[in-house]
Amino acid sequence: MLKESIAIALRALLANKLRSILTMLGIIIGVGAVISMVSIGMGVRDKVQNSIASLGSNMLIVSPGAASSQGVRSASGSSITLSLEDAEYIKKMVQGIDYVAPAVSKQYQIIAGNQNWTTTVYGITPEYMAIKSLTVGSGSFVSQQDINSRNRVAVLGATVAENLFGEMNPTGQNIRINNTPYQIIGILDSKGQSTMGQDQDDIVLVPLTTAQERLLGITYLNSISIQVTKLEGMDQAQEEITSLLRQRHKISGTKEDDFTVRNLTSIMAMMTETTGTITLFLGCIGAISLLVGGIGIMNIMMVSVTERTREIGIRKALGATYRDIMLQFLIESVVIGVLGGIFGIALGVSAAFAISTFGSLNTVLSTISILVPFGVSVAVGLFFGIYPARKAALLDPIEALRYE
């Protein structure tokens, strides 16, 4: 019987081609809109997640708090209590962490030959490479030996190398930082821009001890980055580090911390949530057009039922039951939903491709983002078909046969 009903429904749709296509168009646009909108949303989310991940995943960053003297508080980061010993202590005492990378930084003008370039110089340890997911393109990275002997060596970011040396490979050349010569031992591979729009290649890396003693003349740190092994261990590690540092810095009771431990996962979670909201919002716009399409189906089905009152009467007189008529009209509206869904997928997928090819937005398609709108379009066809189909099935055969 199902086969018969489908055949009858298809024939009825074919008999009114233009009307069927126009009705379907509502669903096609709705499904297409949902798919392409969601693909844009997911593209944005992917991009954000990638750039946050490039900052380093599972990262905790300890930075000095604001120094305060007799109630006057200076800028955050001005406290000078964070030391290399703190970093070593954290590495020794806290469980479940992979790397600890202490760092200092300051802006300097770098000179090479007749070129100059102002950039941030970081004093780092070898672990910095792993924690920031850096790779060295040519030469080598800062070694423990360099730290121990406070060697005047430097690793350049791609932007710095290009601005000072152009096309030439500068490994082995010298640069001057604060009028002191440093030998270039390596060049980093390009990492591109960060989420915040910062050029991550515009850096110069020197050994931490060299930076502290020979360049800056300080003993404290500007930050300690800590990579935690598992995402689930982040909160635990954050708590342990906080209590450890309070203990080492002799902060007791309710006194304020002289440092802050920031959690990049929370930034990531926030970003994911934000982009998730954007995706939902875009999806909703599409869903509204799908709803409008559904109302279009209902409208046309109502017209169709009225128009075919006599046909319904004939079918009933010849023995069609309530179920037969109900099924016939329901299948008709479901077929509109299914066909509209299929064409809608084609429209949505090609729109997503077109946007990522010709537009500046990145789009991502997933099975779920295609199948869910399709399922919804079928459900919309079914739902909005129920009322007209019921109306048809409940017609009195005598009245229906008399209908002109």
Place this chain on the structure above:
Amino acid sequence: MGIMLREITKCYKIGEETVAALAGISLTIETGEFIAIMGPSGSGKSTMMNILGCLDRPSSGSYLLAEQEVATMNDDELAKTRNKRIGFVFQNFNLLSRVSAWENVALPLVYARVAEKERLKRAAAILDAVGLSARKQHMPNELSGGQRQRVAIARALINDPSIIMADEPTGNLDSRSSVDIMRIFGKLNEQGKTIILVTHEPDIAQYAKRVITVRDGLIISDEIKEQKAC
């Protein structure tokens, strides 16, 4: 296997008033009879036809069709009874305009859950019997009135019902086609079908063997004729 009506009434509510279209009809029709129901418009003959054809239920009374009580059946049971036992022929043919004569004839078999191949085979055979085998693929609007009515008769016959209900079957036909159609009914009656004809034309009623006249919801005469004019 006949029809037995006992004290059938049918009332309609029009506004505040209740109008009795049938005011208590008792009637027995044996299998193989050829009956004409006559009466002026408003006499209740259409209502009687609807009830006899299982399109409607009486307000009270009992209707036994092939020893089954029809008066208390629900809509789906009525639909199945119509499908199995009754073939309809209407004044305005009532063919589906978008499908061919062949498929129109096969339509009752769709609701009798007969497979498509078998349906088309049986429909072709019946169309052959009413002399329309050459016009199987034609759409109803490509056929003449007489041909359309023959398609409708073929459709009424396809599920091999014992009763054929014809509501003014010649009302939209010229006199030549009318004669043709009435001859077909005569033949079917000879083959053992019960024919119930509703008409207001005495000429057409002539073909029947028994004429029942209805007025104001009551049977006022019921005469059996000795010979049919043919």
